[in-house]
Amino acid sequence: MATRRTYGSYNDGCASAHALDLIGERWALIVVRELILGPKRFVDLQRDILGIGPGVLSRRLQDLEESGIVVRRTLPRPADVTVYDLTEWGRELEDVNAALSRWAVRSPQLPVEADMSPDTLVLAMRAHARPAPASDPTRRVTLTLTDSRTARHEPVEYLATVGPAGTTIAKEPISDDVDAQVEATTRAWKTLVISGAPIEGEEAVAVTGDTEAVRALLDAARLTPTID
Structure with a gap:
């Protein structure tokens, strides 16, 4: 599988462009959105994000982990389950999600x-x-x-x-x-x-x-x- 080229690879040093490299892939910001209020198991994410397949969800979680946005950890007993959570840096994306919401609510095509x-x-x-x-x-x-x-x-x-x-x-x-x-x-x-x-x-x-x-x-x- 070919590696996706980043905006940086096209000699674009804009921080906003780099942000799109991190969260611009389809479903990436949606996965982040579903983790803002707290950690979730893989099965929880798949249940809450209608339309995403397990393979795509796995890849997005892996990409977000490698970018330092998401971390995988195990909850202590008696839960003893693996969950995905946002890092402190990743949690700052609520501000991005909120700004997008306030901007997009003015769209005449809002569903x-x-x-x-x-x-x-x-x-x-x-x-x-x-x-x-x-x-x-x-x-x-x-x-x-x-x-x-x-x-x-x-x-x-x-x-x-x-x-x-x-x-x-x-x-x-x-x-x-x-x-x-x-x-x-x-x-x-x-x-x-x-x-x-x-x-x-x-x-x-x-x-x-x-x-x-x-x-x-x-x-x-x-x-x-x-x-x-």
């Missing part, structure tokens, strides 16, 4: 009807997250998302904090010390995040607790195109 994995949807919310109005209290909301693309996925849990100081969403276990709890499919939650439709209109979204806290989260993390 708004297409679904997303739970992690991808939460990353999109993080990319567009804004502080709540100064007069609002700080609220905490647990978010349990079920991937509606296939029936093979277990629900994934996140904790969101929204207030005047900022909005954060992290992959954390469900907590009782919250203002509201949300259970939703990714398709239904994405509809709310994009459209701003009333929560009550989505049958696949169940809210326990303060509905206003959930509205505050949606307002703060809505995927709204912004043109400066």
Whole structure:
């Protein structure tokens, strides 16, 4: 198999061109995206990235390892499984992923009807997250998302904090010390995040607790195109 030529091999010393050498191959940045919120097993990545074959996934992971973006490690007992994780340098690519999201949401060809994995949807919310109005209290909301693309996925849990100081969403276990709890499919939650439709209109979204806290989260993390 012929070795792919890099931009550097064409005497292009641009750092952006080198970045494309590192993550510009098909699926490479998608693999990185799925690791931003934490390590995953090979089978998890193959499950979450629809359309990628095991051979291609193996090659992309190998390329990313050799580039210093991904590291393979074994979780301690009792898990004792091999996972792939981002290095500290690789984790900085969330900023790149976020910038691409904020840029591409203005595209008239954005496939708004297409679904997303739970992690991808939460990353999109993080990319567009804004502080709540100064007069609002700080609220905490647990978010349990079920991937509606296939029936093979277990629900994934996140904790969101929204207030005047900022909005954060992290992959954390469900907590009782919250203002509201949300259970939703990714398709239904994405509809709310994009459209701003009333929560009550989505049958696949169940809210326990303060509905206003959930509205505050949606307002703060809505995927709204912004043109400066």
